[in-house]
């Protein structure tokens with residue numbers, strides 16, 4: 592199963608032939624993703640299954656697994672994020688056909704008859720899966736620094752649980 596991944600491919604032909612790909616891609620090759628990263632070392636584990644569904648729609652079911660090094664927005668230090676992305680993409684020739692797609696699919700629009708670059712679709716899926724505001728799970732700054740204006744404190748000031756309110760009502764009846 593561990594064949595060398597092609598750099599470029601024709602997704603329509605892969606779907607028609609029910610082909611599968613498995614392998615690793617270097618993060619180094621992903622320039623658009625790189626601007627979100629603390630460093631671009633590492634590899635993405637990739638599984639891609641191409642097929643045509645019962646309605647004739649060519650699709651790709653992909654699983655991409657990677658540990659990214661991002662910048663924490665709170666302390667600005669590096670933080671590791673494990674990502675496991677499952678994608679189900681319908682392969683379509685132009686925007687026009689996107690309208691009629693079954694709901695489970697995201698469109699993978701192929702602009703031309705040229706081959707597509709494999710790493711660019713993987714890169715797109717990883718960028719979509721990035722957190723909007725990457726932050727360490729733990730309190731990565733000393734308390735006096737972030738308690739001043741950080742909205743994370745809201746958690747601790749929650750009102751009494753709804754169950755407490757319920758039992759109070761029961762007593763009244």
Ligand SMILES: [Zn+2]
Nearest residue numbers: 663666727731
């Ligand atoms: Zn942090």
